[in-house]
Amino acid sequence: MMSRNSLLRRWPLVGREPQLQDFDEVLRDPRRTGFLLFGPAGVGKSRLAEECLELAIAAGHRIGRAVATAAAASVPLGALAHLLPADVELSEPVSGFAAVARRLSQPGPAQSRMVILVDDVHLLDATSAMLLRQLMDAGTAFLLGTVRSGNVEESVAVAALGHGDGVLRADLDEFDRQQVETLLERVLGRSVGKHAVNQLFTTSGGNPLYLHELVLGAVEAGVLTCDGEIWEMTVDQLPGTRRLTDLIRSRLSVASPVGRQVLDVLSLCEPLSLDRLEMDADQRTLDGLEHAGLIVVAQEERRTAARLAHPLYGEILRADMPTRRRRAVLMRQMQLLRKSGARRREDAIHLATYELAATGTADPALLVRAAALATHSHEYPRALGLLQAIPQKQRSFQVRLLLGKTLYEAGEFQQAEDVLAETDAMAGDEQEVLAAVLVRTQNLIWGLGAPYEKVLDVIDAARVRISSPFGFRALKVNEAASAFAVGEFTHSLAVCADLEPDPGQAPDIQMWLMAATTRAVALAFLGRGEEAEDWARRAIAASAASGDQPDVPATHEAALQSILALALTENGRLAEARAVGEQALSGLGDTRVHTERRLLLFHLGRGAMLAGHPGEARRRFAEVVRGSRPHTAVVLPMALAGLAGAAALQGDIEAAEAALAERNGLPCSTYLPEERLGEAWLHVARGALTRARAVLTAAAQDAFERGQTTFEAILLTDLVRLGGPREAAAGRLTEIADACGGRFHRARADLAAAWAANDPDGLLAAAETLETIGADLLAAEAASTAAALLNEAGQSRRANDAAARAEAIEARCEGARTPALMARHDLVQLTRREHEIALLAARGMPSKNIAAELVISVRTVDNHLQRVYAKLGLTTRRELANRLLP
Template identity: 70%
Template sequence: MSAQPGRGQQVGARGMNRNSVLQRWPLVGREAELKYFDEVLPEPRSAGFLVFGPAGVGKSRLAEECLDRAVALGYRAGRAVATAAAASVPLGAIAHLLPDGADLSDPVSGFASVARLLSRPGVARPRMVILVDDVHLLDATSAMLLRQLMDAGVIFLLGTVRSGESQALAVAALGHGDAVQQVDLAGFGREQVVMVLEQVLEGPVGRSAVNHLLTTSGGNPLYLRELVVGAVTAGVLTCDGEIWDMTADRLPGTRRLTDLIRSRLSVAPLAGRQVLDLLSLCEPLSLSHLERDAEPHVLSRLEQSGLIVVVQEERRSAVRLAHPLYGEVLRADMTAQCRRDTLLRQVRLLKESGARRREDAVHLAAYKLAATGTANPALLVRAAVLAAHAREYPRALGLLRAIPQEHRGFQTQLLLGKTLYEAGDFQQAEDELSQADDMATTEQEVLSALQVRTQNLMWGLGAPYAKVLDVIESARCRVTSPLGLRVLLVNEAAAALTVGEVRHSLALSADLELEGVHAPDAQTWLWAAMTRSMALAVTGRGEEAEGWIRRAIAFSSAAGETHSTATHEVVHGAVLALALAESGRLAEAQEVGERAFAGLTDASATADRRLLAFYLARGAWAAGHPAQARRWFAEVARASRPHTPVVLSMALAGLAAAAALQGDCEAAEAALAERGRLPAAGFFPEERLGEAWLYVARGELTRSRAVLTAAAREAFERGETASEAILLTDLVRLGEAGEAARRLTEIAAECTGRFHRARADLAVAWAAHDPDGLLGAADALEAMGADLLAAEAASTAASILRAAGQTRPANAAAVRAEDLTARCEGARTPALMAREAVVRLTGREREIALLASRGMLSKDIAAALTISIRTVDNHLQRIYHKLGISTRKELADRLLP
């Protein structure tokens, strides 16, 4: 990660431009095809290798790479490009490949002459490899000659064929028989897109950016490349020092991309172009609707040309443009008058047909608004409700903002605020929700505004507790019913949880019904159950937390769509991942979280996405996978700037800890420096991990232990037992097992759960220098997925066993430690240092050894540890003697990974 730019730098600071992106663009995702070619080429019975695929999928790029490989192996090479113009001239495409002196006036003798002149008998690579791009456009004479040369073993044909052209005469002639191998190239899937982006950009890419690029490019490698080039050049795709992500919703592309698409669209006849224009504005449209204006043969030709696709949607056949980018180019080329006329015609047709489908209201309002700039307010409201329900937030916002202020009632104002919250515009959402609160006249309206507003303040803006309480108290003056007062308590419980008032949060939900079916209000129960689950997890009661969130998920599922907008499935996935992680089921937690994240779309609420990413990051940290944790924390940090300081502070602390665990002090320092510039917005003890592990990475173990001790004490006082257990376990790992073991044993007795038990057993064994206990703890931790803790336990056991002269069990423990460490993504901890050194040095000697191994002078070590220079030098002499070395360089070689 050291190659990444500093935090906050834009892409231009790296010198990344169009040329540098193009130079870095690799041939990825085609490894299987290249391997297949490598196997086919030297086989004497193989005569050719044809690559099929749609335009832009990378056929020519793959064929060129294959040809380069052939040349590297010593084959002679030739290239030809078949075109429609050359096809009108016999041998027009390959004439330049024919040897001088070849006379083709007589086909029989001419072939023999060409074969003789091209042959190189007696050499290691007698065949010539000829690449022909667009084989389907070859003339018949060229195809016949090439086939004869292939059958005679004179040439090996490497060719590309556009999808849908397999019946062309040239393809049939050159591709038949077992001697010619064929491969089909498809567009990139998600994994291939991630691979190519991270190779080109030399760093991780945010999942929202990946999704956007994959959706917009349709997986077409050529389009993807031009989109990345355009986004980088325009500063739309940037890196904040940790992760690349989008700074705007729209990808600019490039002039070359636009020209490519225009060329692709140019094959459509005039009548077909009208259909394409219509679809660019109104897709999808039913096939029966299009057939009113377009002849069936026109639609058939468009489909055969790959410009439109017909898909089955429920009980109707729907027609869409074949690629998302076609619509952008078509709309850009359309005149304003054409756009207006097309949209108004669709409005008339929809009205004439009765506009009976649910989405027709959205279409009527959107078409009218786009065509004229105005629409009936009631229609706009109805359309906005439907668009918001479908999570089409940009469209819903456009419809809502078009409603004149004098026509906005409470429900419209509330919907605007809620949609802004879901879209991630939290400050504007607060402004609109505040207005909605002022407009509320009934208790139900007050409560409706309160629920959305408090969610936005807590999860969106990360507002101070006092601010949230003020909003709740304001509502309390206008709420009198028992059910309404219950809603206020649930809101207060959620607010208390977000600022660390965990005991208060649990007290407020202590009488919550076990099942939602027994609750007076389902939506309130769901929110309360989710809040209680999170609070239980924070207090270290993972199994209880899992029980509550699973009941909430089951009830929400049984309720169907009725309550789906109140409790999104992604939030349930996030809380379940948290509960499972606290229960010690780390692998299952990661699987649940990844599955929930995979189901996200660009329409998913920003706050929900961020919550899920944070718990995935935290779970990866607990598992000892710093690269995964760092990536997730970076996503959370990017999504939290600049409006959510509380979440941003937590994400930056986690990012610093993960970077420090990888030995990247520079990145950890940058993250903590940014965190230090944030406004004070509360304190969470677990955030001190970033500072503590940066000290560890610098070798300053005393300062790290002091930070962890203070943070663990704070967590104890606040009742945040889960954080306390994490902090105490880190103290154990840094040589302070005695006192920590006592408290971890108490936690294991107070809170059920195998993770607490395993941590306590680890601490007790570490304090007692008990290798069998450490290996038993390693067994338990590995079974949970806590790979790094298990590796450290096994490593420490190996050191103890070796010091006791038990070589065979020591070696077995060391091998196991190495295997576990390999899963930990380059994590660097004192317990994973040279094993014999760890056990043979005292705590003070180990600390001085670490500082010295990192190049610190004796006077600087003395100043850092507040001891004399003489004491440092005396310690160093004893360290050298114990380890059998004599220089600091040897010390660094011995201790540093």
């Protein structure tokens, strides 16, 4: 566990680099006399000032420190007394100040100036400010000061010391979300999950001091933990620290008694309109709270609303509020809300939440309505709290169905199955049967990872209770959706073969949407990316035209955008696919376990791998894995395999082995040939290229037999990259491109053909196409191989150009290291066999073991190694490892 001291030591100045650079430049300029840092409490002014002081020391300046306080301000020169010569008489300011200036100054260059750090300049007494100003103007002292934002215009010291061209001002703001993420990853040393980043950023408001205390409290309480790959929150509540609580209580203590009552109300019910607040508080009180920085007033749609100025204020206010006071506030707000008519959509949620919190119960109809609205906004914990407050006896079929669906969305998959099984059993008419089966099968597959046979049993059991053609078709579409989830893409597509091209011709738009999205996914994995994109866009347009349908999972915008991102990826539009996926992800809100979120993250991770960005892919897959445990649903084994491949590409063998071990230990209900990429690239990282090629060959054959053309194309391309039978692979990739179309398939085929023919011009053309597609690693490898071939042909100028291009593209590949990338370096001189033996030897494998691995004699291994040493000018395996390994 990370301790307070270790966290303090590692807390860096992320985002403050521009101010440090400004200070360094100002300090070098003899015309400059001061540098003032402005900002609210907790943004790191003092921390940055201390760093600036270290720069001054390094530059040879003498330094002094002073802290201005309200108490010291009552005594002239109270803050600076310890810096002044003891024998200087200051009763006469003019002569005394001149004497201080003479004693503090030294002859010499600009470094003779004394740099004086004053914390909280706005609290400095007038006499101290006057003395500092004279020392600054005389060139004797350089002021480095911090100023708290607020009523600084009323400070005599700030007015006296901050004017003039010689003093530079820098304003520090709270961190934005990206700065918070960067800071957390530097401090914690690993990737940080988006949920954790969002929680910490939202709760801290970007305030560095609050953020530090929140991280410290979360780590010490075991709420923020790392699984070896990624830091993530285990619960949604951040504990904070005693220091943080004391800081905020001190900040809130400036409110008047009436103001404190307003703060209590906002802590339970924010945001509230000013009209509502003015029923219990006068305008002067509200203005005072706003002026003190405790509330923020802003225009929200058609009303002017107030909320607390910082999320943590509400945490402390609620914790300090007596139960009777809490109940009174909530009952009062319920009364006012009902009196106003509760016309806004979210008012139902507010009413239900207030009543439940105040009395422990509420009208079931109101609870259901509020829960439905909360689920639509992805507020699943709130929705669950509302639904579970309804007594068992009053839970109708619709209530149980909504509860089961919400449990599924919240990641409580076994509880969801228990509720949905009961709901399925109590279904009365055909419509209820279909509604229950749809959600239940989705939870069984994507939540529990149940065997396909069990899912089919549930569907078959529903068929005996169905009599209409519409009902049978709905179950047929449900079967197709279940089939693609377990890799039965051909069967899934066949089941949806009679789907109407125009949704307007369909008897039910929701069933059409489910079938269309299923068809799009199946087409994507069968290698028909252009058709998949077309169907995904039709589904998005049809969903938008049909209006908002929150209770049908297939029509969620994020689900549709996820499928479009998949189709765009397979169609060779990687950058667009990433943009679509990111936008959909942001629309899901901040929930840790949402199934659609995990699927989106998986598609983004997979797209990053195809782009050759293993760092990004690793972060995405790690977040999927962390959010999926302990469940063994479909996405977990795929994400673990992807994580292994990404880690292996970066040379992290230990992480790749751990991910594959966990994946192989899962009781998986399905398997996709693409998952073997992780195993293959782990062999590559170990230097065992023969084993890697064997894995890829078997997986590609498996994909071919299953008709999973997309997987086959990816596996064959990697086989070509690793020196497999390139002519055969190129021929098959050309067949795929001719049959399926799509520029990604064509680019892969052209790459393989150029590689098989040792054609540098073809490889450079392929590199250009692949870079346009966004497949950076493939493009870098193609250019690198072309550089090696041109060098062998004696075309050194063209070889250098190709190598420079490869290096530029490789810079975007996040530390990926592959055999093909090494082609433009020393390995160009080695044969394929020499290369493989050299890698194994570099990994520390003895000649005897290498011989057994490659099924050759020990003598042959040693002969190859002697030629490798001669070609590379090396003599030992240690030198070989230094040359070949990352």
